[in-house]
Amino acid sequence: xxxxxxxxxxWFVLIFVLLLGYTLLDGFDLGLAALLPFLxxxxxxxxxxxxxxxxxxxxxxxxxITGGGALFAAFPHAYATAFSGxxxxxxxxxxxxxxxxxxxxxxxxxxxxxxxxxxxxxxxxALAALLFGVALGNIIxxxxxxxxxEYAGGFFSLLRPVxxxxxxxxxxxxxxxxxxxxxxxxxxxxxxRSFQAVRALTAVNAVLAAVYxxxxxVVVLRISGNPFFYAAVLLTLAGLLTLFLAPGxxxxxxxxxxSSLSLTGLFLAAGAxxxxxxxxxxxxxxxxxxxxxxxxxxxxxxxxxxIALAGMPVVIGYTIFVYRLFRGKAKADDHY
Amino acid sequence: xxxxxLARIQFAFTVGFHFLFxxxxxxxxLIILISETLHLATKDDVYRRITDLLARLLGLIFVIxxxxxxxxxxxxxxxWSGYSRTVGDIFGPLLxxxxxxxxxLESVFVGVLIFxxxxxxxxxxxxxxxxxxxxxxxxxxxxxxANSWMQTPAGYEITSTGKIVLTDFGAAVFNPSTVARxxxxxxxxxVTGAVLVCGIAGYYVRKGLHGETARMMLKIxxxxxxxxxxxxxxxxxxxAIQVIDFQPxxxxxxxxxxxTARGADVYVAGYVDEKNEKTYGISIPKxxxxxxxxxxxxxxxxxxxxxxxxxxxxxxxxQAYHIMVxxxxxxxxxxxxxxxLLWTGKLYTAKWYLWLxxxxxxxxxxxxxxxxxxxxxxxxxxxxxxxxxTARASSVVVSKGExxxxxxxxxxxxxxxxxxxxxxxxxxxxxxxxxx
Numbered sequence: 128x129x130x131x132x133x134x135x136x137x138w139f140v141l142i143f144v145l146l147l148g149y150t151l152l153d154g155f156d157l158g159l160a161a162l163l164p165f166l167x168x169x170x171x172x173x174x175x176x177x178x179x180x181x182x183x184x185x186x187x188x189x190x191x192i193t194g195g196g197a198l199f200a201a202f203p204h205a206y207a208t209a210f211s212g213x214x215x216x217x218x219x220x221x222x223x224x225x226x227x228x229x230x231x232x233x234x235x236x237x238x239x240x241x242x243x244x245x246x247x248x249x250x251x252x253a254l255a256a257l258l259f260g261v262a263l264g265n266i267i268x269x270x271x272x273x274x275x276x277e278y279a280g281g282f283f284s285l286l287r288p289v290x291x292x293x294x295x296x297x298x299x300x301x302x303x304x305x306x307x308x309x310x311x312x313x314x315x316x317x318x319x320r321s322f323q324a325v326r327a328l329t330a331v332n333a334v335l336a337a338v339y340x341x342x343x344x345v346v347v348l349r350i351s352g353n354p355f356f357y358a359a360v361l362l363t364l365a366g367l368l369t370l371f372l373a374p375g376x377x378x379x380x381x382x383x384x385x386s387s388l389s390l391t392g393l394f395l396a397a398g399a400x401x402x403x404x405x406x407x408x409x410x411x412x413x414x415x416x417x418x419x420x421x422x423x424x425x426x427x428x429x430x431x432x433x434i435a436l437a438g439m440p441v442v443i444g445y446t447i448f449v450y451r452l453f454r455g456k457a458k459a460d461d462h463y
Numbered sequence: 464x465x466x467x468x469l470a471r472i473q474f475a476f477t478v479g480f481h482f483l484f485x486x487x488x489x490x491x492x493l494i495i496l497i498s499e500t501l502h503l504a505t506k507d508d509v510y511r512r513i514t515d516l517l518a519r520l521l522g523l524i525f526v527i528x529x530x531x532x533x534x535x536x537x538x539x540x541x542x543w544s545g546y547s548r549t550v551g552d553i554f555g556p557l558l559x560x561x562x563x564x565x566x567x568l569e570s571v572f573v574g575v576l577i578f579x580x581x582x583x584x585x586x587x588x589x590x591x592x593x594x595x596x597x598x599x600x601x602x603x604x605x606x607x608x609a610n611s612w613m614q615t616p617a618g619y620e621i622t623s624t625g626k627i628v629l630t631d632f633g634a635a636v637f638n639p640s641t642v643a644r645x646x647x648x649x650x651x652x653x654v655t656g657a658v659l660v661c662g663i664a665g666y667y668v669r670k671g672l673h674g675e676t677a678r679m680m681l682k683i684x685x686x687x688x689x690x691x692x693x694x695x696x697x698x699x700x701x702x703a704i705q706v707i708d709f710q711p712x713x714x715x716x717x718x719x720x721x722x723t724a725r726g727a728d729v730y731v732a733g734y735v736d737e738k739n740e741k742t743y744g745i746s747i748p749k750x751x752x753x754x755x756x757x758x759x760x761x762x763x764x765x766x767x768x769x770x771x772x773x774x775x776x777x778x779x780x781x782q783a784y785h786i787m788v789x790x791x792x793x794x795x796x797x798x799x800x801x802x803x804l805l806w807t808g809k810l811y812t813a814k815w816y817l818w819l820x821x822x823x824x825x826x827x828x829x830x831x832x833x834x835x836x837x838x839x840x841x842x843x844x845x846x847x848x849x850x851x852x853t854a855r856a857s858s859v860v861v862s863k864g865e866x867x868x869x870x871x872x873x874x875x876x877x878x879x880x881x882x883x884x885x886x887x888x889x890x891x892x893x894x895x896x897x898x899x
Contacts, residue, residue, distance in 0.1 A: 182574035185529055189570045193562030195536055200559040203551020210540025211858035217541050218869045221534050225876060228530040229883070232523055236887045276548075277860050423552040423629075430632045431556050438563035442571075449571050452582050 134428035135418040136403075138201035141435055143398045145197055149190035150259075150394055151304070151387050156184040158305020160227060160252035161298075163245065166309055166324060171459045172317050173245070177231060179312035179457035186446060188228070200431050204276050204421035205405035209266060212278020216285055220258050227251030253298065260297025264290030267401050268346060269409030276416060289342060293397075296339045300390045303328040303370075307382035312457045318379070325382045329370040332389060336363050340396060347400040355399035363392030469866040470542045470857045473873060475839075477534050479832055480877050484528030486831050489603060489649065490656020491521050492596045495576070497683060499592040503585055512676045512896035513683070514592070515580065517660075519891050519898075521595075522577040527880055529570065534873075542866075546846055546856035552629045553619055554609055557636075561605035569598030600649060607645050608636050613847050614838070615639040615709045627850065639709045643702040644838075650695040651834065654794055655827040657687035658820075661801070663892050665820030668811055676896050678811055685810065689802035692794035699791065700754070706841075707755055710848060711764035712773065713841030716780040718751055719744075720765045727751040727763035732785055735778040740767075742781070775843045783836035790830040797823070 159166075159180055167173035199206045210217055226247040234244035268289045271279040306328055309321035340360055343350060350356045366389030373381025401407070405421055408414035422428065495517045502510035536558060539547045547554070575583055575591035583591065618634030619627050629635060661684035667677035707714040719735040719742030720727055729751040733744015749759040766774050797819075804810040811817075846853040891898075 178578075182578035183571075185526070186567065186571035186574060188529070188533075189562060189567045192533060192536055192566060193559060195540075196555065196559035196562045198555075199536075199539065199547060199551060200555030203547050203555055206540045206551070206555070207544035207547040207858075210537060211542070211544035211860050214541055214858070214861045214865050215868070217537060218872060221537060222872065222876065224533055225530040225880075228526055229880060232526045233883055233887065236523065236890060237883070423555065426632075427552045427556055427629045430629070431559060434556075434560050434563055442563065442567045445568070446571055449575055452575065452579060452587070 131425040134425055134432060135422050137432060138428055139402060139418050142194060142197050142201065145190055145194035147391065147394050149194055151390060152187035152190060154301045154304040154390060155308035156180045156187055157252040157256045158301040159308050160248050161256065162302055162305050162324060163249050166320050174459035175313060175317060175457050176309060178459060182453050201423060201428060202405055202418065202421040203423060205416050208276050208278055208406055208416060213262065213285060215282045216258065220255060223251045223255040223258065227255060256301040257294045257298045261285065261290045261294035263397055264293025266406045267397060269407035271410045272408040272414045274414060289346060292339060292342060296335045296393065299328060299331050299335050300393055303332050303386045304390055307386040310379050310382045314456050325370065329367060333367050336393060343396055343400050350400050353399045356396055359392045359396035359399060362395060363389045366392060466863045466866055467854060467857050469863060469870060473866065473870045474538060474542060477873055481531040481535055482831060482835060483828055484524050484531065486652045486655045487524045487659060488528055489599050489652035490659060491517050491524065492599050493653055494656050494660050494683065496592045496596045499589050503589045509676050509679050513680050516896040518576050523887055525573050527884055542858055542861060543856050544858040549851060550627050552627060553612060553635055557605055557609040561602055565598050565601035565605055569595055569602055572598060603649060604645055607648055608641050611638050611640040611644050614842055616847055616850055640705055643705040646698040647702040650691055650698050651831055653691040654695060657684055657691050658823050658827050660684035661688050662821040662824040665817040669814060669817035673895055682805065685801040685805050688798040692791060692798050695791060696795065704755060712766060712769055713775060715764055715766045716775045716777045716841055717784040717837060719777060719781045720763060721767055722765040723762065723768060724765065725760045725762050729754060735781045737777050773844060775841050780837055780841045783833040787830050787833040787837060790826055
């Protein structure tokens with residue numbers, strides 16, 4: 128029994144890592160796309176911004192697909208309960224992800240309606256970022272569950288203040304991540320504007336992060352004894368500090384490092400607050416889905432651990448290779 | 464209409480739509496690999512222009528495939544949570560393995576293929592073409608493993624609580640239908656790619672556009688169009704035998720056989736009257752028995768071997784299967800004809816043949832869809848053959864109203880995607896290989 132517990136914990140950690148990878152990487156794609164009308168003033172500037180994420184965004188999204196597959200493989204009950212329970216919200220997530228994906232391609236090839244596709248890209252990206260945070264907020268803050276592990280609430284019970292705060296915090300962090308990526312990949316007035324966005328968003332993030340950590344501390348009682356929570360707070364603090372100091376022009380890698388640190392802290396705090404729960408039951412803690420009552424058998428967890436631990440280093444290796452291939456400033460004509 | 468039926472319609476519609484795009488991705492990835500290999504070997508710009516055009520098309524195809532693919536991964540949780548809870552032990556790992564082993568590879572290097580011509584060295588660019596090809600095919604492998612496991616489950620055990628538990632990963636992956644299904648499906652995507660390229664190049668050559676580039680593209684396309692349907696004949700035959708062995712009721716529905724018989728006929732075309740349990744049509748006497756193991760008197764099981772409630776929708780499976788087979792035969796004929804024209808030096812001036820080629824582009828998709836209907840409708844009423852009924856697999860908390868809303872959303876959004884895809888595909892083709 129103790130043996131399977133080790134693998135259940137390992138899988139909580141691995142899914143956390145996959146979703147953190149998604150948050151950091153697709154975070155800058157979504158954030159940059161959501162900020163497109165604020166950062167880019169001309170078509171050429173917008174083309175440059177999109178060119179900076181064009182070659183990498185689809186690889187980044189695979190972190191979500193793999194994270195979802197891993198959740199299905201390791202904790203099918205959590206996957207089944209959340210995805211079917213939050214049905215309409217999930218449909219909204221899918222709608223947002225579909226439009227943010229196709230609109231980049233459509234915008235480039237359909238000049239007549241490029242303005243329309245640009246709006247679809249901006250709204251789809253922002254909506255996806257917001258909804259991921261709301262979803263995370265709900266499974267941590269708790270939703271009503273019945274004794275068959277099924278969701279017992281409705282669509283609007285997902286939109287309570289605490290999950291919405293998670294959503295806003297996540298959205299702000301992702302926007303900051305996007306602006307920081309823009310700083311790294313652009314130059315001239317576009318970069319100046321991106322620096323300004325970083326500055327403004329850093330302040331917003333600092334306020335939201337403070338509220339977020341406080342609310343977590345108050346809402347999730349067991350968190351006070353968890354060292355990972357305090358480490359998370361320190362990470363975010365260090366990240367925000369880097370961000371406050373970076374916007375001198377010489378530190379164009381500063382924002383993305385600071386923003387990634389801060390976002391990692393926010394995400395780590397969520398993971399620390401949630402462990403060992405996967406979906407917290409708000410009506411009765413005994414009904415919560417945890418890593419212990421929702422997992423597959425030990426053999427599946429072991430096989431998957433071998434595949435993940437052997438495969439992910441290779442994935443990370445060639446991902447770094449491709450990022451290096453596209454390093455340097457983006458140009459408008461790199462675009463599709 | 465009940466919720467279960469709506470959920471099934473939604474799954475059929477979304478997966479049927481999604482399937483158009485990976486099928487093209489694999490076929491186009493094969494041709495990109497060929498043209499880019501020739502480019503690397505000869506340094507001839509003709510091949511570079513072929514790759515560049517196809518890479519731009521691949522960008523459009525891939526993005527719609529990826530966007531509609533996420534819907535599929537989510538759908539097991541959103542719409543089929545009963546299924547997910549029961550088979551998470553086996554089905555989940557296959558989807559996760561697809562991500563780690565295949566889809567990362569394909570997605571990361573697709574970026575290089577589409578954006579990296581100026582950034583990557585010729586060797587790295589070629590390697591990216593190879594890795595997209597490998598990643599795409601590995602991705603298809605894992606998804607088809609998952610599908611095959613639903614058809615011919617293996618490597619599992621059923622616990623006292625009714626949960627299905629994985630006991631042998633290797634046996635689950637290489638279950639009895641995996642290899643046959645993989646070969647059959649992959650060859651179908653290669654036919655799709657061949658016909659797609661022939662269609663584009665045929666249009667260029669007939670209009671006198673893009674000179675040598677168009678002719679070389681047509682040549683590559685025609686050679687593949689001649690070879691792949693023939694290979695498919697072998698793979699399809701192997702798959703059909705495997706279905707007769709492991710899913711005899713599906714095989715019986717495919718040929719409309721109600722009674723078990725030695726010396727069963729094979730139908731060229733026909734109609735199944737399910738109510739009166741009779742099949743009408745043009746048939747070759749004892750043909751099916753002969754095709755099964757070259758013995759005119761071998762036994763083929765009929766549907767009456769099992770209770771009627773366990774029958775698939777017979778006429779649907781029969782018709783879908785026969786449309787697919789007919790299309791396969793048409794591809795063999797037209798492909799060989801193209802090869803003959805190429806061999807006799809008449810291909811580039813055979814106006815009627817060149818005129819015909821673009822109209823063939825949708826046909827492999829029709830074959831994919833009907834083949835897929837054969838496989839999936841033929842599995843009914845089971846979601847996992849013999850183990851779990853489709854009726855028990857859907858999400859209990861998702862209401863009829865919610866399903867109506869999501870189905871409407873997908874219908875509208877996918878219609879928009881299809882219109883945009885066709886429009887932009889034609890646009891990119893008209894811009895031609897020199898546009899970038």
